[in-house]
Amino acid sequence: MNIKDKLTVSAAPHVHDKTTVKNVMWNVVLALVPALIFATYYWGIRALLLSLTGAVTAVVCEALIQKLRKVPITVHDGSAFLTGLLLAFNIHAGAPIWLPVIGAAFAITVGKQVFGGLGNNPVNPALLGRVFLMASWPTQMTAGWVAVKDSAISGLNDLTRIATDLQSLSPKAYELVTSATPLKVAQTLRDSSFVADINAQAGGLNLSGRIFSSLTEMETLKSLFWGNIGGCIGEVSAFALLLGAAYLLYKNIIEWRIPLFYIGTVFVFSFLFGGIPGSEISMMLPFFHIFSGGLMLGAFFMATDYTTTPLTKKGRIIFGIGCGLLTIIIRLVGGYPEGVSYSILFMNVMTPLIDMLTRPKAFGRVKK
Amino acid sequence: MRLKTFPGGIHPHDEKHYSASAPISIMPTPPRVIVHLSQHIGAVSSPTVKVGDTVLKGQVVAEPAGFVSLVQHASISGKVTKIAKFLHPTGIMSMGVEITSDGQNLSVDMPDDPDFMSLDAAALKARVSAAGICGMGGAGFPTHVKLSPPEDKPIDTVILNGVECEPFLTSDYRLLVERADDILHGLRLIMKIVSAKKGFIGIEANKPDAIELLQKLTAKEKDLAVVPLKLQYPQGAEKQLIFAATGRKVPAGGLPMAVGVVVQNVATAVAIYEAVRYQKPLIERVISVTGSIVNKPMNLLAPIGTLYSDLLEHCGGVSAPIGKAISGGPMMGFALPALDAAMTKGSSGLVLFDEKAAKSMQEHTCLRCARCVDICPMNLMPSMIASAVKYKDLEMAVKAGLNDCIKCGSCAYVCPAQIRLVQWIDTGKIRYAEAMRNK
Numbered sequence: 001m002n003i004k005d006k007l008t009v010s011a012a013p014h015v016h017d018k019t020t021v022k023n024v025m026w027n028v029v030l031a032l033v034p035a036l037i038f039a040t041y042y043w044g045i046r047a048l049l050l051s052l053t054g055a056v057t058a059v060v061c062e063a064l065i066q067k068l069r070k071v072p073i074t075v076h077d078g079s080a081f082l083t084g085l086l087l088a089f090n091i092h093a094g095a096p097i098w099l100p101v102i103g104a105a106f107a108i109t110v111g112k113q114v115f116g117g118l119g120n121n122p123v124n125p126a127l128l129g130r131v132f133l134m135a136s137w138p139t140q141m142t143a144g145w146v147a148v149k150d151s152a153i154s155g156l157n158d159l160t161r162i163a164t165d166l167q168s169l170s171p172k173a174y175e176l177v178t179s180a181t182p183l184k185v186a187q188t189l190r191d192s193s194f195v196a197d198i199n200a201q202a203g204g205l206n207l208s209g210r211i212f213s214s215l216t217e218m219e220t221l222k223s224l225f226w227g228n229i230g231g232c233i234g235e236v237s238a239f240a241l242l243l244g245a246a247y248l249l250y251k252n253i254i255e256w257r258i259p260l261f262y263i264g265t266v267f268v269f270s271f272l273f274g275g276i277p278g279s280e281i282s283m284m285l286p287f288f289h290i291f292s293g294g295l296m297l298g299a300f301f302m303a304t305d306y307t308t309t310p311l312t313k314k315g316r317i318i319f320g321i322g323c324g325l326l327t328i329i330i331r332l333v334g335g336y337p338e339g340v341s342y343s344i345l346f347m348n349v350m351t352p353l354i355d356m357l358t359r360p361k362a363f364g365r366v367k368k
Numbered sequence: 369m370r371l372k373t374f375p376g377g378i379h380p381h382d383e384k385h386y387s388a389s390a391p392i393s394i395m396p397t398p399p400r401v402i403v404h405l406s407q408h409i410g411a412v413s414s415p416t417v418k419v420g421d422t423v424l425k426g427q428v429v430a431e432p433a434g435f436v437s438l439v440q441h442a443s444i445s446g447k448v449t450k451i452a453k454f455l456h457p458t459g460i461m462s463m464g465v466e467i468t469s470d471g472q473n474l475s476v477d478m479p480d481d482p483d484f485m486s487l488d489a490a491a492l493k494a495r496v497s498a499a500g501i502c503g504m505g506g507a508g509f510p511t512h513v514k515l516s517p518p519e520d521k522p523i524d525t526v527i528l529n530g531v532e533c534e535p536f537l538t539s540d541y542r543l544l545v546e547r548a549d550d551i552l553h554g555l556r557l558i559m560k561i562v563s564a565k566k567g568f569i570g571i572e573a574n575k576p577d578a579i580e581l582l583q584k585l586t587a588k589e590k591d592l593a594v595v596p597l598k599l600q601y602p603q604g605a606e607k608q609l610i611f612a613a614t615g616r617k618v619p620a621g622g623l624p625m626a627v628g629v630v631v632q633n634v635a636t637a638v639a640i641y642e643a644v645r646y647q648k649p650l651i652e653r654v655i656s657v658t659g660s661i662v663n664k665p666m667n668l669l670a671p672i673g674t675l676y677s678d679l680l681e682h683c684g685g686v687s688a689p690i691g692k693a694i695s696g697g698p699m700m701g702f703a704l705p706a707l708d709a710a711m712t713k714g715s716s717g718l719v720l721f722d723e724k725a726a727k728s729m730q731e732h733t734c735l736r737c738a739r740c741v742d743i744c745p746m747n748l749m750p751s752m753i754a755s756a757v758k759y760k761d762l763e764m765a766v767k768a769g770l771n772d773c774i775k776c777g778s779c780a781y782v783c784p785a786q787i788r789l790v791q792w793i794d795t796g797k798i799r800y801a802e803a804m805r806n807k
Binding site: 006007008009010011012013014015016017019020021023024116117118119120255306307308309310311312313316359360361362363364365366 | 375376378380381459535607611617618619620622689690691692693694698699700701702703704705706707719721723726727728729732733734735736737738739741742745746747748749751752767768769772775777780781782783784785786788790791794
């Protein structure tokens with residue numbers, strides 16, 4: 001028996017838990033399916049079409065570049081599909097179809113392949129694609145938002161709660177609560193000249209305070225949670241995203257530290273500093289902040305990207321808190337209503353530094 | 369039952385069902401054995417016999433070459449037929465003494481000394497030393513050295529390692545349930561030698577019958593205690609076990625005695641007991657021959673030096689082609705190039721994989737997913753060490769923990785990119801040793 005030729009000789013360990021890059025990536029895609037279903041339910045087939053366009057563009061781009069680079073084509077690992085899908089999730093349902101095409105192409109080429117592909121990119125490619133689109137086509141990215149059927153973009157559906165006849169009372173305020181996203185409403189109410197304007201239009205009524213407090217009413221929060229608001233395709237329903245996030249946490253694919261500290265920081269600081277003059281701070285204000293905008297999508301699906309976030313546990317806590325602080329700073333004092341993308345990108349860049357500063361102490365090693 | 373454990377670690381399938389219920393059976397005397405001269409950590413033993421000599425079972429065939437070395441004995445009776453390089457269970461070629469059996473199985477005298485407990489520490493240690501015992505859990509550190517801590521390092525606790533956290537292996541488990549009394553005698557002897565006041569036996573929760581039995585036997589002994597441990601790999605690693613059982617952290621680069629602890633494997637405890645009571649050298653041990661393709665998985669009490677091929681044959685061979693033959697467990701064991709390697713004192717198992725399980729996976733680029741960092745029981749950054757080694761940055765590798773790595777393999781087990789982290793780290797350790805030598 002010549003057994004010698006048949007035995008495999010390799011280094012230990014000889015067993016593996018069978019997790020592969022492929023099954024990690026496709027599991028994340030699977031976790032985004034509830035959000036995609038909600039988006040399709042709310043906005044119709046167009047949301048689905050835009051999302052798939054982004055994903056397919058990313059896959060095609062990656063394959064082409066890998067062919068050019070003469071390296072193995074690895075699009076079956078799902079990472080390009082995921083990047084394209086996430087990019088499209090950051091675009092609103094009323095956007096033109098070429099927008100996700102350009103965004104996904106940029107994300108894959110400049111965001112990922114330029115650096116050598118999977119595992120080597122310094123920042124989240126999907127987010128880089130998004131801010132590229134924001135900078136290049138701001139109008140297409142922010143205009144023409146489509147409201148979910150039978151609902152206002154802002155989620156403030158029952159305007160009688162603010163004033164019985166808001167439209168005639170203050171046209172400016174009416175325009176705001178019917179055509180802006182919840183975060184845009186919150187941001188605008190922080191503009192003192194705007195506040196003075198609408199309150200004067202309403203004849204001295206504290207209209208700004210009423211609008212602001214209606215943002216944190218249960219009705220509005222419910223809309224935010226389920227997704228009865230305007231927003232980007234993937235970020236609309238906090239519920240759908242939490243469902244996916246729970247799956248990823250259960251499957252041990254994402255780790256709890258970044259999302260918890262990210263959302264926790266936003267929660268605490270929105271409560272401390274989120275109020276506006278002339279309005280009482282509601283206990284529900286933190287909920288308004290964590291359920292609106294791209295926070296859920298960002299915290300669970302973008303800020304947990306392996307390649308661009310810290311390796312160390314302590315580092316991930318710092319990363320999460322950093323994202324949270326930047327998000328809240330941008331939302332409350334910055335020029336944009338929303339700051340999730342920029343916060344995560346900024347912290348991505350900080351990642352090597354964080355890793356260096358939080359290198360763990362070996363078991364049994366004392367500090368020098 | 370409150371279970372203790374250590375931080376980090378993984379949960380591989382334990383796969384012990386193949387051989388767990390097979391009682392220890394005696395391996396018939398094989399036609400030949402190879403007594404390796406390097407079965408332990410330390411200097412290679414020097415042979416005291418020459419080709420053509422006849423030897424009795426238990427007779428010395430090699431003497432220690434220094435303090436940190438080991439005496440080796442013939443494990444069967446017969447004739448010395450060759451002193452040459454033979455395949456070692458670690459996969460390398462290494463010097464050994466081949467003894468061809470005379471079929472008589474004649475043994476040197478091994479008198480029973482029922483009063484063995486009254487011997488003093490020095491006499492006990494002398495018998496351990498003469499028996500050529502080294503750690504039987506795998507690392508093979510000479511036991512008499514481990515039992516000779518310096519004066520300034522008083523030992524207060526002895527921990528018996530009954531964890532057997534490697535998947536598949538069941539030899540320690542069988543000893544725990546079949547020879548519990550001998551194990552406890554061994555523990556008492558070790559405690560006496562190092563004058564420790566407390567004795568623990570660490571057993572993982574997947575061996576409830578062993579825990580129950582040992583608890584019953586130690587119920588009236590105030591200074592002995594069973595420590596039931598949560599199922600977690602690598603709980604059997606010395607530093608992890610000490611932490612789990614006592615909460616003490618062995619300093620980096622240090623030995624257990626730095627925190628007043630001596631750890632011995634349960635099989636070693638049995639060997640110590642037999643060495644002291646019968647002056648029986650370490651010439652046989654229990655080894656699990658197991659795996660899904662083994663026809664009759666067994667726990668065999670086999671002479672040291674028995675060829676793996678003979679063990680397998682005794683177990684009825686295999687039901688499918690062998691893809692990989694592992695000496696030891698699948699987490700830290702060595703894949704053998706051939707089955708004619710001879711077992712040593714540290715050989716706790718022969719695990720056979722079929723061709724499918726032997727298939728190695730393609731290595732991908734690191735995703736930086738941090739799984740390896742999260743589970744590293746030594747709190748290191750395995751992916752960073754590996755990439756530093758890859759790019760020949762030894763300084764960085766050391767900063768990321770190169771020298772603290774215990775090579776347990778947990779990182780490579782969880783890596784979704786299938787990076788051979790342990791292999792890279794091992795390469796780094798070798799390069800580092802070279803760099804230190806050239807300094």
